Amino acid sequence: MRYCQRCVCPENYAIPLTFDEQGVCSACRVHEEKESIDWKERENKLRTILDKYRSTNGKNYDCIIPVSGGKDSHYQTYLIKVIYGMNPLLVTFNHEMNTKRGLRNLTNLVKRFELDHLRFTPNPAAIKKLSIYTIRRMGDMFWHSHCGIYTYPVQIAVKYNIPLIIWGEQGFMDLGGMFSHFDMVEMTKKFRVEHGLRGYDWQDMLSEENDITPKDLFWAMYPTDQEIDRVDVRGIYLGNFIPWNHKIQTELMIKKYGFESGPPHRSFNLYENVEDHVSNGLNDYLRYLKFGYGRATDHASIDIRFGRMSREQGIAMVEKYDHQEPYDLDIYLKWTGLVKKDLFEAVEKMRDRQAWKKISSGDWKLIDSITNHLDDPGVEVSRLPLNPDSYYILQPNPPLPEPKEYQFM
């Protein structure tokens, strides 16, 4: 397989990448745009948009911020409330695979920024059925979370007549370079289904055999075109207006607002995905079983683009973390009643044969990884004398104990 010559992304990356003649991927090239953009002008554009939606009669919220309680939720809320003086409604879809720390962060967010907050918890029994179904169907145990996050805030926009939804960074732009900063993409119904939900909508989840009916999925139903038109719903990404830099932003939120970072889980990055067990854990491990790479590849690639890590250090992080078995595997098995073999069987047909080979014992062997490509020339951005395992701050330190189960509420 080919690997980006600057970061550590493989050619079978889940967000489709392209490589240029130097072997540098589209995500790295889109990242370079951050250097040439006139951010002052972008910020002025943002202020103009916010002013347009600011409630003039004081009878409604100015906007919605979808929040999980993670680092970006804190930073989005900080910008919108503190810097730009808006009155947002915070909206959370409860994915139910919460860490204790994630819940503390969510509470912290609402209390510290003194805002109204609406949180929707779907029926846990329905979520369990859905998670088992989606793991078998697409090797994804967390589809319900993506669906809820991309749907529920839009339902609330329609119900409460709040046209403006403010999202954080555009993940497919930052992680995969699928869009440019010059496209000024906004959140749409098409993006939600094609990318956010892997092409599956709620109707595709109905299953007699698994007893999944429409009443399990009201929260997953995107408003109609007429409803969207009536309220004139619009979803903007702050990453198009503000030069997004998660490490600096998160450290500001730790210092100023008490955001808690998390202990390492299959990555050196202690700021990302603190709020749930599975994004760095089992759900990402399933990606590793399918494609041969995992979360440390994402995190190292981002840090390489920012010049915080050399490619060599990034490869060392991939080698150290991507294959690690997640601690939440047991939590999930206990919750669902599945056995480990079921999970491996579910992803068996999705194994990318470029990365994996079935050996005579019946086990799978990783045959292609960036660690097999150490002779590639590589295009270095920087080579810093930093240890990536220590430059993320664990706060509070030492970590508070995590219960070994999901926190549904």
Ligand SMILES: [Zn+2]
């Ligand atoms: Zn790259």
